[in-house]
Amino acid sequence: MNTVRGARERARIEVTAAIKDEARRRLADEGAAKLSLRAVARDLGMVSSALYRYFPSRDDLLTALIVDAYDSLGAAAEQADARALAAGAPPRARWIAVCEAVRAWGLERPHEYALIYGSPVPGYSAPMDTVGPASRVGNILIGIARAAHEGRGLALPPLPATLRAEADRMTADFATGLPPEVTAALVAAWAQLAGLVSFELFGQFNRVVEDRDAFFTHAADQLAHGVGGAPPCDGGGRPPPPGGGGG
Numbered sequence: 001m002n003t004v005r006g007a008r009e010r011a012r013i014e015v016t017a018a019i020k021d022e023a024r025r026r027l028a029d030e031g032a033a034k035l036s037l038r039a040v041a042r043d044l045g046m047v048s049s050a051l052y053r054y055f056p057s058r059d060d061l062l063t064a065l066i067v068d069a070y071d072s073l074g075a076a077a078e079q080a081d082a083r084a085l086a087a088g089a090p091p092r093a094r095w096i097a098v099c100e101a102v103r104a105w106g107l108e109r110p111h112e113y114a115l116i117y118g119s120p121v122p123g124y125s126a127p128m129d130t131v132g133p134a135s136r137v138g139n140i141l142i143g144i145a146r147a148a149h150e151g152r153g154l155a156l157p158p159l160p161a162t163l164r165a166e167a168d169r170m171t172a173d174f175a176t177g178l179p180p181e182v183t184a185a186l187v188a189a190w191a192q193l194a195g196l197v198s199f200e201l202f203g204q205f206n207r208v209v210e211d212r213d214a215f216f217t218h219a220a221d222q223l224a225h226g227v228g229g230a231p232p233c234d235g236g237g238r239p240p241p242p243g244g245g246g247g
Contacts, residue, residue, distance in 0.1 A: 016054055018044060020068065023061055028111040032121045037061060059124055066126065067133050069112040074136025076105045081140050091148035092221070092229045098140055099193055099220035106197040113201060117194050135174070138190050142175050145186055145227055149178060154228030156181040182228050189223040196220075 022040050037058055041051040055061040080101035084094040106113040116134070148154055159167055159181040167180035175183040196219055199205050200212060209215045 012054070019051060019054055019061070020064060023065055024112065027065070027115060032062065032115050032118075032124075035062065035121075062121060062124055063127060063129060065112075066116055066130050069109070069116045070130065070133030070136065072109070072112070073102065073105050073116070074133060074140075076101045077137045077140050081144065091144050091151065092224050094144050094147075095141065095224040095227075095229065096217060096220045098137070098144065099223070100217065102137060102193060103197050103200070103216055106201055110201050113197065117198055118202075138174075138186075141186060141190060142178070145182055146175075146177055148229060149182065154179070154182055157185040157226060157228050159184055185227045189227050192223055193220070 019040060022043050023035060026035055026040060026043070035058055037051055037055065038048045040061070041048040044051075055064065077098045080097045081094050084097040089097065106117075145154065156179055163184055164180065167184040170187060171178055171180045171183040175186065178186070196216060200209075200216070205212065205215075
């Protein structure tokens with residue numbers, strides 16, 4: 001009985017993976033707004049009623065794709081930070097490594113990046129299931145800022161009085177231990193990171209930025225500086241030499 005159950009579970013996993021792979025292919029060809037369960041079923045040689053046993057609606061399939069994309073991006077960012085940390089990198093260099101991992105993931109998977117950071121899909125409202133996966137990159141950046149704050153300290157960015165209450169709320173909600181000034185700057189930096197990658201992916205840098213690698217590393221370094229990090233790294237994304245700061 002256990003053998004039969006195990007075989008059924010493996011078959012379900014394989015079919016689920018095939019459905020999601022085909023859906024990703026259609027995302028690349030047509031975009032999320034045109035995703036159709038019937039079309040996915042047809043391309044897989046399945047009757048639509050069979051596919052509904054795996055994903056009851058288009059929104060359920062979209063949610064699965066969105067969660068997978070956020071988790072894949074989060075894993076790439078976490079691995080980049082783990083490598084930097086293992087190499088003894090200071091927080092500033094860890095920040096840049098994570099930002100570069102986000103960019104690399106987006107360039108490799110532009111249609112999945114567009115799914116999570118592009119235009120909203122008409123008629124789709126993301127459920128709470130997506131919140132945890134969507135927070136992974138932000139949580140890494142918060143952790144790096146916290147390490148810098150607990151180490152050499154951070155230069156507090158300016159915070160207008162009109163934003164103080166909101167910054168206090170955000171800090172209590174998801175960035176405990178950080179000064180509210182840093183929390184507000186972190187949220188802005190997170191949004192700017194997504195904007196930098198989006199501009200590159202969707203063509204806004206065409207005829208504007210030629211050396212995209214150098215430009216991005218510099219921009220990521222400036223984002224860290226805006227959050228309150230140590231003096232900028234050198235042009236290669238490395239911390240300054242001893243005596244010049246590096247936290």
